[in-house]
Amino acid sequence: MNRREVTVVRIYLTEGDRLLKQLLEHLHDTEQVMGVTVFRGTAGFGRTGKVHGQSLLDVAFDLPLVVEFFDLPERVEAVLEGIAGWFEPGHILTWHAATNA
Numbered sequence: 001m002n003r004r005e006v007t008v009v010r011i012y013l014t015e016g017d018r019l020l021k022q023l024l025e026h027l028h029d030t031e032q033v034m035g036v037t038v039f040r041g042t043a044g045f046g047r048t049g050k051v052h053g054q055s056l057l058d059v060a061f062d063l064p065l066v067v068e069f070f071d072l073p074e075r076v077e078a079v080l081e082g083i084a085g086w087f088e089p090g091h092i093l094t095w096h097a098a099t100n101a
Helices: 020-030 073-082
Strands: 003-014 035-040 043-045 051-053 064-071 092-100
Touching: 003 020, 003 073, 020 035, 020 064, 020 073, 064 073, 073 092
Parallel strands: none
Antiparallel strands: 003 064, 003 092, 035 064, 043 051
């Protein structure tokens, strides 16, 4: 079994940031990364402590989103340079992993 080293990126944002469509288009059309998944959270909070969530009585339009993608380490570095400044510090995590080639 061949294994390939990749870098995984996780980006934290909220629906209210209005960046999801732009980010997905960039990752898909411009950067053509290997894979992207978007997770929609039911609740969450970050550095500010503001809770983003929904209750049974209302529909929230500012829920947490997590965008996760992976690619070869050198490709990820180029992608991160391309989206530099789109997100506040601490909203992007990276780690190394391996995938079956």
